[in-house]
Amino acid sequence: MKFIDLQDVEYIALGAALLGTGGGGDPHLGKLMAIQAIKQNGPVQLIDPDEVPDDASIVPTAMMGAPTVLIEKLANGEEILRAFNGIKKYAGKDIYATLPIEAGGVNSMIPISVAARTGIPLLDCDGMGRAFPELQMTSFHLWDVSATPMIIADEKGNTVIMESINNFWTETLARNICVTMGGSVMLSIYQMPGKVLKEACIRNTLSLSAKIGESILTARKKGKNPIKNLLEVTGGFELFKGKVIDVLRRTEGGFVRGEAQIEGIEDYRGKNLKVQFQNENLIAIRDEKIIASVPDLICIVNLDSAIPVTTEAIRYGHRVLVLSIPCDPKWRTPKGIETVGPRYFGYDVDYIPVEKLISEGGNHQ
Amino acid sequence: MIYRIGIDVGGTNTDAVLIDQNNELMSKTKTPSTADVTSGILNAVHQILKSSHVDRNKIRFAMLGTTHCTNAIVERKRLCRVGVIRIAKPATMAVVPMVDWPEDLVSAVGENHYIIQGGHEFDGREISHLDESEIMACISELKGKVDAIAITSVFSPISSAHEMKVAEMIREKLGDIPLSLSHEIGSIGLLERENATILNAALHHVAKTTAQAFIKGLQQEGIQKAAIYFCQNDGTLMSIDYAMNYPILTVACGPTNSIRGASYLSGVDEAIVLDIGGTTSDVGVINKGFPRESSVAEEIGGVRTNFRMPDLISLGLGGGTIVTEHNGKIKVGPESVGYLITEEALVFGGKTLTTTDIAVRAGMASIGDSSRVSHLDEGFVQHVLGIIGNIFNEAVDKMKLSSDPMPLILVGGGGILVGDQLEGISEILRPDNYEVANAIGAAIAQVSGQVERVFSLSEMTREQALHQAKAIATEEAVKAGADPATVHIVEIEDVPLAYLPGNATRIRAKAAGDLKHQDS
Numbered sequence: 001m002k003f004i005d006l007q008d009v010e011y012i013a014l015g016a017a018l019l020g021t022g023g024g025g026d027p028h029l030g031k032l033m034a035i036q037a038i039k040q041n042g043p044v045q046l047i048d049p050d051e052v053p054d055d056a057s058i059v060p061t062a063m064m065g066a067p068t069v070l071i072e073k074l075a076n077g078e079e080i081l082r083a084f085n086g087i088k089k090y091a092g093k094d095i096y097a098t099l100p101i102e103a104g105g106v107n108s109m110i111p112i113s114v115a116a117r118t119g120i121p122l123l124d125c126d127g128m129g130r131a132f133p134e135l136q137m138t139s140f141h142l143w144d145v146s147a148t149p150m151i152i153a154d155e156k157g158n159t160v161i162m163e164s165i166n167n168f169w170t171e172t173l174a175r176n177i178c179v180t181m182g183g184s185v186m187l188s189i190y191q192m193p194g195k196v197l198k199e200a201c202i203r204n205t206l207s208l209s210a211k212i213g214e215s216i217l218t219a220r221k222k223g224k225n226p227i228k229n230l231l232e233v234t235g236g237f238e239l240f241k242g243k244v245i246d247v248l249r250r251t252e253g254g255f256v257r258g259e260a261q262i263e264g265i266e267d268y269r270g271k272n273l274k275v276q277f278q279n280e281n282l283i284a285i286r287d288e289k290i291i292a293s294v295p296d297l298i299c300i301v302n303l304d305s306a307i308p309v310t311t312e313a314i315r316y317g318h319r320v321l322v323l324s325i326p327c328d329p330k331w332r333t334p335k336g337i338e339t340v341g342p343r344y345f346g347y348d349v350d351y352i353p354v355e356k357l358i359s360e361g362g363n364h365q
Numbered sequence: 366m367i368y369r370i371g372i373d374v375g376g377t378n379t380d381a382v383l384i385d386q387n388n389e390l391m392s393k394t395k396t397p398s399t400a401d402v403t404s405g406i407l408n409a410v411h412q413i414l415k416s417s418h419v420d421r422n423k424i425r426f427a428m429l430g431t432t433h434c435t436n437a438i439v440e441r442k443r444l445c446r447v448g449v450i451r452i453a454k455p456a457t458m459a460v461v462p463m464v465d466w467p468e469d470l471v472s473a474v475g476e477n478h479y480i481i482q483g484g485h486e487f488d489g490r491e492i493s494h495l496d497e498s499e500i501m502a503c504i505s506e507l508k509g510k511v512d513a514i515a516i517t518s519v520f521s522p523i524s525s526a527h528e529m530k531v532a533e534m535i536r537e538k539l540g541d542i543p544l545s546l547s548h549e550i551g552s553i554g555l556l557e558r559e560n561a562t563i564l565n566a567a568l569h570h571v572a573k574t575t576a577q578a579f580i581k582g583l584q585q586e587g588i589q590k591a592a593i594y595f596c597q598n599d600g601t602l603m604s605i606d607y608a609m610n611y612p613i614l615t616v617a618c619g620p621t622n623s624i625r626g627a628s629y630l631s632g633v634d635e636a637i638v639l640d641i642g643g644t645t646s647d648v649g650v651i652n653k654g655f656p657r658e659s660s661v662a663e664e665i666g667g668v669r670t671n672f673r674m675p676d677l678i679s680l681g682l683g684g685g686t687i688v689t690e691h692n693g694k695i696k697v698g699p700e701s702v703g704y705l706i707t708e709e710a711l712v713f714g715g716k717t718l719t720t721t722d723i724a725v726r727a728g729m730a731s732i733g734d735s736s737r738v739s740h741l742d743e744g745f746v747q748h749v750l751g752i753i754g755n756i757f758n759e760a761v762d763k764m765k766l767s768s769d770p771m772p773l774i775l776v777g778g779g780g781i782l783v784g785d786q787l788e789g790i791s792e793i794l795r796p797d798n799y800e801v802a803n804a805i806g807a808a809i810a811q812v813s814g815q816v817e818r819v820f821s822l823s824e825m826t827r828e829q830a831l832h833q834a835k836a837i838a839t840e841e842a843v844k845a846g847a848d849p850a851t852v853h854i855v856e857i858e859d860v861p862l863a864y865l866p867g868n869a870t871r872i873r874a875k876a877a878g879d880l881k882h883q884d885s
Contacts, residue, residue, distance in 0.1 A: 028669075029556070033459050068871070069487050072555045073519050077459030155456040156492065182486040245768050263768075317763045 003043035004112060004122065004206075009034050011213030014307070016100075016108030018212050018234075019205070019325075021297050022311040023280035024104020024131035025067030029074065034109040037116035044112055045121040047097060049201055052123070052194035056096035059087050059191040060127060061114045062107050064135070064152075064174065067312075069183035070106065076155035080186040084114055086151040086159060087188040099123035101138060101189065103205050104131035105310075110186070122206070127190065129202035129328040130297050133279050135174060136167035137340050139330045140190045143200035150174070150189040154181040202328045208234075216306045226306035227321055236325040237358055239284055239291055240273040241266050241303060244318040260300070260314050262322065273322060275300065277311045282345050284322060289362025292324035293347070295331035295340045296354040299323050324354045368419050369426040370591070371808025372406055373622045374398055374433075380804035381409035383417050383424075388629070388809060392417040393801045402433055403575070407582040414586055421587035426880065429579055430596035430618040430807040437571045438616070438666040441473040444567040445512035445543070449478035450503060451559060452518035452527045456484060456492050462559060467667040474567045477511055479503045483527040484519030487869060488821050492519060495527055497534070504538045513543040513566040517559040521548035522818050543569040543610075550613060552817040553871065557671035564665065565613035572612035576605050594846075594880070598674055600625040600655050600806065601813035601877055604846045616665055619803060621675045624649045624656045626806030627774040630796035636772040637761050637790070640802075641779030643685040644701040648678045648760045651774075653855050655813075655877065657764075678760045684779030685710070686720045688749055695745070697752045711737045720782055723749045730781035750784070758788045765789060776802045813855070813877035814841020821869050830872055831857060838876040852878030 004012070013027035013034075038044065052058060061084050063070060088095060097120050098111045115122040127138035135147055147170040152160040160177055164170045170189075178185045192200070215233045219226030231238060242262040249258035257278045264271040274285045281298035284291050292298050300309045303319040314320075330336055332353060338344065341351040352363055368391065372381045379398045383391040394412035399405035406429065414421070437443050449462045462478040463471050481499050484492040507514065514535060518527040525548040532544050545566040551558030576593070583591060595608035596618040603611065624638045634654040640647045650657040656675040663674045681699025685706040689696045702709035702717055709715035711722040712733030718741075724730045726738040726746050765771060770791035775783055776799040783793065798805065816837040820830035835854050842852045856875040 029460070032465060036460070036464070066487075068553060072553050073453075073484070073486070073492070074457035074555055075459045076455045076457070155458075157455060182490075182492065183488075243762070317765055319759075319763070 002046045004038070004046050005043045006035055006038055008210055009038065009109070009112065011210040011217065012108055012112070012206055013105060013213065014216055015209030015212030015214075016103040016205075017105040017310075018299050018301065018308040019103035019129065019209060019297065020105055020131040020308070020310075021280045021299055022277055022309070022314075023133065024102065025106035026071065026310070027105030027109065029071055030063075030106040030109030033075065033077070034112040034116070037113035041116040041119070044115040046124050046206060047121040049123055049125050049194075049198045049203060052096055052197060054193065054195035054198075056194040057091035057093055057191060058097045058099065058123065058194060058197050059084065059091070059095050059188045060101040061098050061111045062101040062187045062189065063110050063184065064187050065178045065184035067106060073155070073182060073184055075184075075186065079153040079155050080110060080114055081117065082159055083151040083153040083186045083188040084118065086153070086161065087149065087191050090149040091191050095120060095191075096194065097121045097123045099201070100126040100205065102126055102128040102131045103209060107131070108206070108209060123197070123201070124206045125197070125201035125203045126205040127202065129205055129331075130295075131280050132340055135171040135189065138190065139202050139328065140192065140200045141167050141339060142330055142333065142335050143196060145190055145192050145196060145200055147189050149191065150187060152177055152181070153186050156181075202330060220305055225304070227303075230301070230306050231323060234323070234325045236297075236299070236323040237354060238321065239298075239324050240264065240271070240286060240322040241268050242273060242320065242322075244314060244316055244320060246316065247314055256311070258311065260311075262320065265319070275322060278345060279311060281311065283342060283347060284324065286362055290349060290352075291357050291362045292354040293342045293349070293351060294345060295327040295336065295351070297325040297327060299325065326354055367423050367425045369428065369808050370410065370413065370424060371428045371804045371806070372409060373430040373596075373619060373803035373807050374402055374406060375619055375803065379405040379409045380801045381413045382801050382804040382808055383413045383419065384805070384808050390798060390805070391419065393798065393804065395800065402431060402436065403578045403582070406431070406579065407585075410582065410586055422590055424588050424591050426594065427579070427583055427588065427591040428594045428596060428602060428807040428810055430622045430803070431575060431615065432619065433571055433575045434568050434612050434615045435617070435665070437568060438470075438564060441469050441666075443571050443574075444473045445569050446475040446510070447477070447563050447566045448507040448511035448514040449559070449563055450514060450516045450531060451478070451480045452483035452495070452516070452531060453555075454480050454482045454493065456519055457555060460556065463563065465556075465669070466560070470666060470668065474563060475511065477507060479506075483531075485521070485524040485527070487520055487523065487819055489524050495530055500531055500534050501538075504535055508539060513545065513569045515545045515547070515559070515562040515566040517547035517555065517562050519555060520553075520819070521546075522553055545610075550611065551671050552873070553819065554671045557669050560668045561613055561670040564668065564670070565611060568612035569609065572609050576608065580605075594810070596622055596807050596810055597813075599658065599813060599815075599875075600810060602810045602846070602880065603812070607845055617674050620647055620649060620677055621656050622806030622810070623647070623776065623803040624651050624675065624806065625654070625810065626802030626804070627651070627776045627796065627799065628654060629805055629809050630798055630802055631774045631794040633772050633774060633794060636774050636794070637764055638774045638776065639757065639761065639783070641683055641775070641777040641782060643683045643706055643779065644681070644703050646680045646682050646757075646760075646777070646779065648680070648764050649675055650764050655855055676764070678763060680756060680760055682720070682753065682756050682782075684719070684721045684782060688718045688720060688723060690745070695748055695752065697749060697756070720749075720753060720779070723753075724781045729784060732781070753782055754784070754787070757783060761787055762789055775799075811877045812842055812845045812847035812880055813875055814838050814843070814845055814847070815873070815875040816841065817871065817873040819869050819871050827859070827870070830870065831859065831874075834872040834874040835876070838874040842876040842878055846881055847878035848881040849878070852876050
């Protein structure tokens, strides 16, 4: 049995921000909420999905909306409990445990505070193993788990209970409800039995986040370069080291899309790398060849500190390491690739796993 | 001919300059800073007047860049007790005001905080209505308990209506108690803006007593006709009245004055500025004559704030930095002999190898006795210079926004560490009078106004939004004392908001102009 204490919160927030692949929001506020909840209620029990009885009911809890809104209009604190408690009626029983829907600076923290305040355990798994921008982009969706019934709650006390015909409709309706409610809401979504969770979840997300965060922070404390540890802990591949020479951004349908252009340094001198993003990093192109793409994780970190750099913060002059972490095998199935592969994001290329791309030196577009 | 005095208070020295209306330097001085700050300022004023003989009545402007406010926050002394009103309920209840502040600072300003109904959404709708009876209850509880009040409303950078309404009600009940309104202090990011607003309120007395002492001191020196200004951390000035209301804006004006002064002395307004001191170096950027602002949350006295600060990289490398070699491994800093350089460095007969000794041995400077470093191996010296060059090259490169070569202005006593070229730098400028660049920066400062708001582009075009932002910034500059004829936009940028349809965009604009000359 393992408990999450205040130190673990620091580690998880940082590690999850890395797995957020450039998106997922600033962990500072989420961290404050999680820290406050643990200070008031004590550490949170972290359990493995296999510890959940098959017939028990679990539900992910999450924030949806713009991180920019969340940092201004902070949560009331009760809305997430309303979303969580409201789902019991549909489950027909108490909720056994909660979990993050995704790894990311904000959404790794929300379920920690829910678990602390309700006294239920937190599950060491999530629905993405990274961050994605839309609600149907979960491994639960691949296992045909319905996102609804879903509870959306705002800080004013409004609660929306949604039942939709499929998870794409859930995304469309929820996105609009979110805007109407003020741009930042709390959810309980993808309520499911333990039996389904064990098959459909992506495991070890929180313990991996903690390991990543710890490796970055302890290396920094000891004055060592954290990059080597980071690659070991994540099983990631180094794609590039370089300096950001330009960042282009534009808004499309409420999402910020753009491209960071990076010029090689050290072993990569004379080469260039482009990372294209839609809130999260989507595709990495080295010397005009695709070297990694969604759903594999493309992470940009500060070259010296290994602190993750978000797509909102990246700018000229940053010295960065770009790494790619193979995604969970669940994403590499035909339905996984259809849901979150390059074509879903508008790229007319087939998905090729990053380890294959690297061994072949990249794929011509 | 009329004259200006510029003063900059630093950690070690208080510098002052006297310049004429053509910005010609008439006299300059460097005097030690004092613990009470004010006596050091008056001493510096006394020195420049003594050496210049100008008619005191012709001194029409006095600009002060001071550390009074920073020191008060860092030392937790002389701060007002602040009533904190956050207009947000039912939002934001999860994180109460001052939750992540150091305890000693919380006890210095008191724990009188309230979260009341109100506030706005990102698109300007109300989260909830203001409740007058709730506000009245809050006011009567604060009455007599606090010296100043900080008011922060959710999304007040978009709609300030609730902050204004609450301020009006407080005025009616409590008279002229100092009020700080968050929409005038910081940008989006509630906790950081609220923090800056509380600190601003806490500084009211410090600002007032500093201003009064400065005015009195100038009068004692026979300066009766000068308009007095405080330097802000963005390189512009504010009138005394404005400074009373926004004292927080004086924090970190020192590095800004140094950057602006360097720009003025070298006649270049787009450049990297490298200020190399004895122990550390600061790298900043001057863009259209103003320092580039930091885009990340900055801490003041252990508190996260988000109001504007100059974007700087500080390096543990200066003229007094210690160089060591251990088992063939060369280490440069960050330890330094600091102000003891004239005793400790080899060229001054000391026993410690410093970066200055390396520069002298390499023939880049003639300071002290060069025969004392002639034993240093040439290969070793080149190796150390390589390390120093790499540190500067990297920092300079990090501060550049494009790969195009830019000029670099070099100021500070440690400038000898830099040779003839740096990577990505078109030319290195070493202006005269660089040692008082900061006081000159104070003396030549302009006046500015700024706005940062979220605009919904479903209601107006991007051009209309930009136009509106520019107009507000210009109006703010004039309000701060700028001559309307000289006001121009110095900065404008827009950033779209992520994860939300509806095309909301955050626009930031800044206008600046010359001081309005008052006829005598």
